[in-house]
Every structure is written in C-alpha cells, then in structure tokens.
Amino acid sequence: MRKAWFVLLLCLLAVMPALAQDTTETPLDVSDADLEPWTCPEGFEGQTLSVFNWSTYVAEDTISNFEELCGVTVIYDVYESNEAMLARLRQGNPGYDILVPTDYVVEIMIQEELIQPIDLSKIPNFRHVAENLIDTPYDPGNQYSVPYQWGTLGIGYNQTVVGYELKSWKDLFEYEGPVAWLEDPRAMIDIGLMMLGEQPPATDPEMVFAARDALLENGGNVVAIAQDDGQALLERGDVHATIEYSGDIFQIMDSCECDDFVYVIPEEGANLWTDNLVIASGAPNPELAHVFIDYILDPRVSADIANYTAYGSPNQTAIDLGYIDEELLNNPAIYPSEEISERLYFSAILPPEVDQAYADAWDEVKILLRR
Amino acid sequence: MAFNRSFGTAAYTIRQKKSGGLLALPAVLWLVLFFLLPLAIVFFVSFMSRGPRGTIVFPLTLEHYNRIFDIFFPVIVDSVRIALVTTVICLLVGYPLAFFISTRKSRRAQQIALFLVILPFWTNFLVRTYAWRVLLGGDGPVNNLLLSLGLIETPLTLLNTEFAVLVGLVYGFLPFMVLPIYASIERFDFRLVEAAYDLGANDWHAFWRVVFPLTLPGVVAGCILVLIPSIGAFVTPDLLGGTEGLMIGNLIQTQFRGTGNWPLGSALSVVMMAMVSLGLIVYMRFGGQN
Numbered sequence: 001m002r003k004a005w006f007v008l009l010l011c012l013l014a015v016m017p018a019l020a021q022d023t024t025e026t027p028l029d030v031s032d033a034d035l036e037p038w039t040c041p042e043g044f045e046g047q048t049l050s051v052f053n054w055s056t057y058v059a060e061d062t063i064s065n066f067e068e069l070c071g072v073t074v075i076y077d078v079y080e081s082n083e084a085m086l087a088r089l090r091q092g093n094p095g096y097d098i099l100v101p102t103d104y105v106v107e108i109m110i111q112e113e114l115i116q117p118i119d120l121s122k123i124p125n126f127r128h129v130a131e132n133l134i135d136t137p138y139d140p141g142n143q144y145s146v147p148y149q150w151g152t153l154g155i156g157y158n159q160t161v162v163g164y165e166l167k168s169w170k171d172l173f174e175y176e177g178p179v180a181w182l183e184d185p186r187a188m189i190d191i192g193l194m195m196l197g198e199q200p201p202a203t204d205p206e207m208v209f210a211a212r213d214a215l216l217e218n219g220g221n222v223v224a225i226a227q228d229d230g231q232a233l234l235e236r237g238d239v240h241a242t243i244e245y246s247g248d249i250f251q252i253m254d255s256c257e258c259d260d261f262v263y264v265i266p267e268e269g270a271n272l273w274t275d276n277l278v279i280a281s282g283a284p285n286p287e288l289a290h291v292f293i294d295y296i297l298d299p300r301v302s303a304d305i306a307n308y309t310a311y312g313s314p315n316q317t318a319i320d321l322g323y324i325d326e327e328l329l330n331n332p333a334i335y336p337s338e339e340i341s342e343r344l345y346f347s348a349i350l351p352p353e354v355d356q357a358y359a360d361a362w363d364e365v366k367i368l369l370r371r
Numbered sequence: 372m373a374f375n376r377s378f379g380t381a382a383y384t385i386r387q388k389k390s391g392g393l394l395a396l397p398a399v400l401w402l403v404l405f406f407l408l409p410l411a412i413v414f415f416v417s418f419m420s421r422g423p424r425g426t427i428v429f430p431l432t433l434e435h436y437n438r439i440f441d442i443f444f445p446v447i448v449d450s451v452r453i454a455l456v457t458t459v460i461c462l463l464v465g466y467p468l469a470f471f472i473s474t475r476k477s478r479r480a481q482q483i484a485l486f487l488v489i490l491p492f493w494t495n496f497l498v499r500t501y502a503w504r505v506l507l508g509g510d511g512p513v514n515n516l517l518l519s520l521g522l523i524e525t526p527l528t529l530l531n532t533e534f535a536v537l538v539g540l541v542y543g544f545l546p547f548m549v550l551p552i553y554a555s556i557e558r559f560d561f562r563l564v565e566a567a568y569d570l571g572a573n574d575w576h577a578f579w580r581v582v583f584p585l586t587l588p589g590v591v592a593g594c595i596l597v598l599i600p601s602i603g604a605f606v607t608p609d610l611l612g613g614t615e616g617l618m619i620g621n622l623i624q625t626q627f628r629g630t631g632n633w634p635l636g637s638a639l640s641v642v643m644m645a646m647v648s649l650g651l652i653v654y655m656r657f658g659g660q661n
Contacts, residue, residue, distance in 0.1 A: 178531075183625065223531040224613035237510045238530050352423040359632055360438075363622060367446055369614045 035321070038069070038125075038298040041291060045071035049288045051098040052077045052085060054275065057149070059308035066295050072288060089114045089280065097283040098292055103274045104347050106145045107138040115278040117143050122290040125297035128317040132341070133274060137348040145276035146293060147314035149306065152344060153187055153271040154333070156234055156249035157241035160260045166241060168267040169195055173218035177240040180230040181222050185362035186347055187271055188215060191243070194268040201348055205357035212361035219369045234261065245273065246333060250310055263333040269343030274314070299323055310334065410644075417638035427633050435638035443622065443639065450619040451646070453533065454601035457540040458548075461597045462590065464541070465548035469589075472549075473556040485553065488546050500539055500610045507535050507611070531613025539607040544600065548593035555589025556582075599647055619643060 047070075051063070055078035063074050077096070079085045082105045088094060090112070101109055109115045120126050126146060133147045157166050166172055169191055172179060181188060190200035192211030195218065202208045226233055230242030235252045249263040277296060279289045295301055299315050303323030306313035312334050318324055319335075328334055336344070350358065417435060422428035439447075472484040491499060505511055507529040514526040529535055559582065567577040583590075605620030612618065619639065626636030 178528075219614075222614050223528075227609065236505070236508050238504075238508050355423070356421060356632075363625075364442060366614070366617055366622070367442060370446070370449075370617050 035299060035317070038295055038301060040066075040070035040295070044288055044291065047285060047288055048073045048075060049098065049285055049292055050075040050077075050096045050283075051292070052079060052088075052096040052280075053098070053100045054078060055080060057100065057275075057305075057309060059304040062296075062301065062305055065301075066292060069295070070288070070291065086114075093280045093282040095284055096280045097285050097289040099278050099280050100148055100275050101145075101278060103136065103138045103276065106276050106278060107349065109278065110139065110144050114281055115144050116281050116283065116286065118146065118279060118293070119290060120146075122287075123294045123297065125294045125299075128297055128299055128302070128315050130314050130316040130319075133314045136274070137346050139276070145278045146297065147274045148277050148296065149309065149311040150272060150274040150314055151246035151311050151334075152265050152336075153182070153243065153245050153273065154249075154263060154265045155241055156231060156244045156252075156261060156263050158234060158237070158260045159262045161237070161240045166262075166264060170268070172241055172243070172266070173221070175221060175241055177221065178223040178238070179221050180224045180226045180233050180239040180242040181219075182230060182243045183225050183227045185358045187243070188365070189358050189361055190271060190345075190347075191215070194266075199269070200271075200345055201350060202354055202357070205353060208354065208357035208361045212365055215365050216368055219365070222369060225366060225369075247311060265333060265336050265340055265344075267340065267343075269340075269345060272344040272346055274346075413637045413640055416634055417641045419634045421632045421634050425631055425633065432634075435632075435635045436642070438635065439638055439642055443619070446617060446619050446622060447642065447646070449617075450602050453536060453540070453616075453618060454598050454604075457537060457544065457601045458594050458598045460537070460541045461545050461548040462594060465545055465593060466552055466590070469549045469552035469556055473553050473559075485550075488549050492546070496543065497606060500543070500606055503535070503539050503542070504530060504610055507538070530611065531615060533612065533616045535611035535613075536604075536608045536616035536618070539611045540601050540604060543604075543607060544597040547596040547600075551592035551596065552586065552589040555586040555592075559585055595651070602647060603643060 049072055051074055053076070057078075063076055066072070067074050079088075082102050085099060085101065086105065086108070089096070089099070089109070093114075099109075099115070101115075106115070120142060123146065126142070129147060133150060134142055136142075136147075139145045155166055155169075155172050157172075159165070161177065162175065166175060173195070186201075189202065189208055189211045192213075192215040193200045193202055193207065195214045196210060198207065198211075202211060223239060224230075224233060226242065226244075228245070228248070230239070230244045231248040231252045233239045234242045234244075234249075235256065244263075246263055246265075249261060253261045253263070277293045279286055279293075283289055296305070297315065299318035299321060300323060302313050302315035303318040306315070306318070307325045307328065310328060313319065313324055319329065332340070416427055418431045418433070419427045420430060420432050420434070468488075472481055472488075475481045475484065506513055508514070509526045509528070509530070511530075513529060514523075517523045518526065563581050563585070564577050567581045572580065603620045603623070604618060605624045608616045608618040609621055609624075612621075623636050623639045623643075626632045626639065
C-alpha cells in the first residue's frame with residue numbers, strides 16, 4: 001500500500017514541471033514583438049454596441065478606434081455614481097450592453113441578476129490581467145466581470161499646510177489640524193481595525209466594536225464626515241487632510257496646478273477598489289460586448305486608457321512591456337511598492353451579524369464624535 | 372317666499388354635502404394612497420428585522436426602539452433643540468420683517484418685498500446650501516472680510532459647526548415664517564390700534580395686548596412650518612454641520628442609503644413623528660386655547 005502511494009507521488013512529481021510550465025505560459029512570456037495589434041473578429045460590421053461607463057474614463061480615441069476596427073457604432077453614455085447606474089438598470093435594462101460597476105456593486109448586480117455571465121473563452125486578452133486582480137472575493141472565478149481599472153482608499157492631504165509627510169493612518173489620526181473622514185461604515189471600521197494591527201475585514205462583532213473604540217479614541221481632529229466629497233473640503237482648506245479615494249484626490253491635484261495636494265497609500269494597508277467590465281442582463285448584443293471587452297484588455301488599449309485617466313491599470317502585460325507612462329508607473333500612489341501592495345485588501349462579503357455590527361458601530365462613532 | 376327660500380337652502384345644503392363628498396374623493400384617495408398607506412408601511416417595517424444585505428425580514432422585534440433609546444436619544448434631543456432655536460430666531464427676524472412688509476402703504480412696494488422674500492426659492496436648495504459652505508469656509512468671504520477689517524487675526528471656524536447649521540436652517544426656513552405672519556398682519560384692522568390708544572394703551576401695550584394676539588394664528592402657522600422640517604433636516608446639517616452639527620435626519624438618511632438598515636430608519640422616523648405629533652397635540656389642548 002505504502003509503495004503504491006510512493007509511486008503515485010513520484011509520478012506526480014514527474015508531471016509537476018510540465019503542469020507548471022503550462023500555466024506560466026501566460027502574461028510574462030508575451031514580448032512586444034509577438035504582440036500583434038488588436039484585430040476585430042469578422043462579422044460585426046454595421047452592428048451597434050451600447051456602453052454605459054463612468055464619465056471621463058476612457059482615452060479620447062478608445063471608442064472611435066473600436067468603431068473603426070470593427071465597423072460598428074458605439075452608443076456611449078456616462079454616469080457619475082454607481083447608485084445612478086444601478087437605479088437605471090433596476091428599472092429594466094434600457095438597452096445597454098456594457099456597464100462598469102465598482103467591485104461591491106458587481107456583487108449586488110450578480111445577486112439581483114442585473115448582469116449575465118461572461119464567456120472568458122471569447123476573451124483571449126484576459127490572460128494579460130494581473131494575478132492579484134482576478135478571482136476576487138466579489139466575483140470568484142471571474143464568471144461575470146473583468147477588471148477595468150483600479151485604485152485605493154487612502155489619505156489626501158495638503159503638504160504645504162501640514163508641513164510634514166503623512167505616511168500612515170496613525171499619522172493622520174495624530175495630526176493636530178482639522179481632518180475629514182468618509183461616510184462609509186465598511187471603509188472606516190476597517191481603518192479602525194488596521195489601527196489595532198488587525199487585517200480587515202473583521203470576523204466577529206467584538207472585533208468591530210474594538211475598531212469602533214479605536215476610531216473614537218482617535219477622532220479628536222475630525223471636523224467632518226464627508227459623503228465622498230472630502231476632496232472639495234481639502235481643496236478649499238476647510239480640512240488639511242481627508243480619507244478619500246485615490247481618483248478623487250488626483251482630480252484636485254490636476255485642477256489646482258499647484259504642488260499642495262498629495263495622495264498616499266497608508267503603510268498599515270488600504271482598501272483596493274476595482275471598476276469592472278460586465279455585460280448587462282438583456283444586453284442587445286452580448287457577442288459584440290465580448291469583443292469589446294477583449295479589445296479593452298489589449299495591452300496597448302489598456303495602457304492608453306490608464307495613461308489618460310491616471311488610474312491603476314490591471315493589465316500586467318502593459319506594465320511589463322513599458323506601455324504605461326514612466327511617470328505614472330513610478331508614482332507609488334498609483335502603483336504602490338510590493339510591500340504595500342501586499343497590504344491592500346478587497347472589501348469581502350461579510351456574514352450578516354458582522355455586517356450588522358459594522359453599520360451599528362459606525363452609527364455609534366458618529367453619535368459619540370459630536371463633541 | 373321665506374319658506375321657499377329656506378327650503379331651497381336646505382336642498383342646496385344636502386346637494387352640496389353630497390357633491391362635496393365626491394369632490395373630496397380624489398384628495399381622500401390621494402391621502403390614503405400616498406400618505407396613510409406609506410405611513411402604515413413605515414410603522415410596520417419599524418418592527419421588522421434587518422436581513423442580509425439590508426433586506427427587511429421577519430421576525431418582528433422591538434430591538435430598533437430599544438437601540439434608539441439607548442444610543443440615538445441624545446441626537447434626537449439635540450435636533451429638537453436646534454430646531455427650536457431656529458424657530459425662535461426665525462420668529463424674531465421674521466415677525467418684524469412681515470410687519471414691515473405688510474404696513475407698506477403702496478401695494479407695489481409690498482409686492483416687491485414679498486417677491487424678494489420668495490426669490491431664493493428660484494434657486495435649488497442644495498445649491499444655496501453649498502453656497503453657504505463657500506461663504507462660511509476658512510478661506511471664505513466672511514472670514515476674509517473679518518480678517519481685512521482686523522476684527523480677527525486667524526480665520527474663525529464657522530463651517531462644520533452647529534452655528535453653521537443654525538445659519539443654514541434660519542436662512543432656508545425664514546420665508547416659511549414670514550409669509551403666514553404677513554398674511555395675518557395684512558388682514559389685521561389697524562383701527563383696533565387706534566382704539567387701543569384711545570383707551571390709554573401705550574405702544575408696547577397696543578402691540579402685546581392687541582396686535583400680537585390677533586396675529587397669533589400666523590405666528591403659530593409660521594412656527595409649525597419652521598419647526599417641523601427643521602427637526603428632520605438633513606441636507607443642511609450634512610453640508611454645513613460636520614461632526615459637531617450631526618442631526619437625527621442625517622442618521623435616518625444613512626439608514627436608507629447603501630447597505631443601510633431600513634427597519635431602524637423607519638423606527639427613527641416613527642419616534643420623530645410621534646414626538647412632533649405629541650408636541651402639536653399638547654399645544655392644541657393647552658396652548659391653543661389662550
């Protein structure tokens with residue numbers, strides 16, 4: 001019996017290298033030379049694709065190039081918030097093929113059957129997607145979504161006013177000037193957990209309430225809890241630092257033409273968000289939608305988008321082959337060091353009683369912070 | 372003739388009653404469908420439990436009401452206090468203003484003044500509240516003016532305070548105080564003041580004993596119109612109040628957004644409604660009779 005096991009093990013060991021070779025064939029082996037420009041499959045001429053994306057979220061020629069390459073017409077609508085997009089879709093799909101929801105919204109849309117499964121075999125360029133952004137907790141196995149762009153939830157601050165570097169959540173909490181937090185129970189309680197040296201999310205209500213107390217202890221400098229507009233408070237000088245999404249801080253860095261504003265991914269770790277390409281339920285043209293997703297995941301197309309919007313690109317090949325602008329690639333606020341990357345985490349699905357504890361604890365934080 | 376006439380009147384009254392009932396039907400239906408029914412739903416949901424992902428599920432529970440009295444009560448008390456202060460300031464500012472407008476001799480001057488009171492409504496409330504954010508900001512016009520006048524040396528913290536909430540609420544609700552008071556002063560017969568003077572009253576007495584009591588219905592209407600929406604305000608405290616100016620409306624609002632807690636939000640709404648109704652009932656039973 002023992003001998004049989006041993007033989008089996010030997011066989012396995014013999015086969016292993018072959019298996020390993022098979023799987024490593026993907027991203028890193030692609031070289032610039034054998035990366036052909038993207039071509040459209042035959043047979044879509046004259047068809048129409050309807051895309052509903054965030055505003056200012058593609059490069060200037062991303063859509064027109066696709067129209068030209070495939071000979072199709074793209075109807076391109078934009079939205080400003082997940083909630084606005086969800087509200088439109090919940091009333092019945094008005095005819096959209098492609099949507100770009102944020103991670104937790106993908107999960108909601110799967111549960112509410114607002115999106116349909118994706119056939120990854122029709123998307124050869126999926127192999128370019130970075131490993132840490134596939135098979136995520138909100139869509140295990142990428143059955144419904146592929147990542148489009150990503151970013152983090154960190155600290156935006158005015159370095160001229162603050163006068164020194166804020167590197168961590170601890171630095172933010174110990175800063176003596178006015179700061180803003182974010183109206184988001186999940187994000188905030190998770191930050192409390194990181195202050196305690198725990199890895200988010202909490203696994204039981206006790207952990208949540210400990211995080212609540214950590215926030216309360218450190219909330220002396222909080223003057224406002226912003227509804228995702230902390231960047232406006234920061235820009236006008238009403239707070240010196242704020243907890244915000246990377247993209248929102250990049251916006252004011254761009255518009256102010258000054259060196260005042262800085263975005264930093266805190267050392268303790270941060271929430272990693274993704275926006276994702278999905279196909280709506282009842283999409284008029286799911287076949288062309290698959291083609292479009294494959295087009296977007298082409299390393300050159302992906303890089304164009306990331307270079308234009310300055311968000312993180314999920315396209316590992318585009319990064320490896322140097323298609324992403326050097327300046328962006330060297331910005332640790334967009335592409336953090338490996339050490340910090342390891343401390344980024346997705347918002348995972350919570351068991352109901354923990355989810356409830358997050359909501360309750362956050363109400364209590366707000367009530368007790370009043371004075 | 373007399374007989375005919377009274378007969379005719381009686382018949383008319385009966386007909387009027389019938390057709391009156393029919394005429395009221397749309398309004399009654401409207402109230403039942405869009406007021407009483409939703410209210411009943413809110414009341415019912417407030418006893419339900421919060422399920423996974425913010426769904427509303429059985430079993431029935433009193434948990435939310437317990438939680439309100441354990442945790443949320445200080446915020447409710449503060450909200451009522453802020454609303455009362457708002458109402459008093461609106462009254463102190465609004466009454467003289469209404470008095471001034473309604474005693475203009477020229478009808479045209481009155482119309483222009485009223486127009487000016489209503490004018491802010493032409494701009495969206497949200498936009499006007501955002502404007503206060505700029506005005507009261509650390510680098511805003513108010514602080515810059517005070518700084519350049521040398522009245523202060525460092526910018527005052529005006530935004531994200533309870534003060535800012537009061538400013539925003541008074542600003543937003545002042546017209547609701549002015550208009551009903553204006554209506555009742557406008558109807559006031561000023562010969563009564565002359566009569567009071569003839570009977571030996573001085574200005575003060577003529578106002579307190581004659582003018583004010585007769586314009587009280589307008590004052591009460593104005594106070595109710597300001598007090599009730601102020602208690603539940605959420606846009607103003609959200610944009611201007613920061614952590615310090617948190618009101619119960621904010622906490623109710625967040626229960627309904629995202630993965631909120633609808634049963635708890637409903638229970639909070641029920642408690643608020645109960646408190647406001649109770650206040651009105653007490654007022655009508657005792658205060659209203661004088």
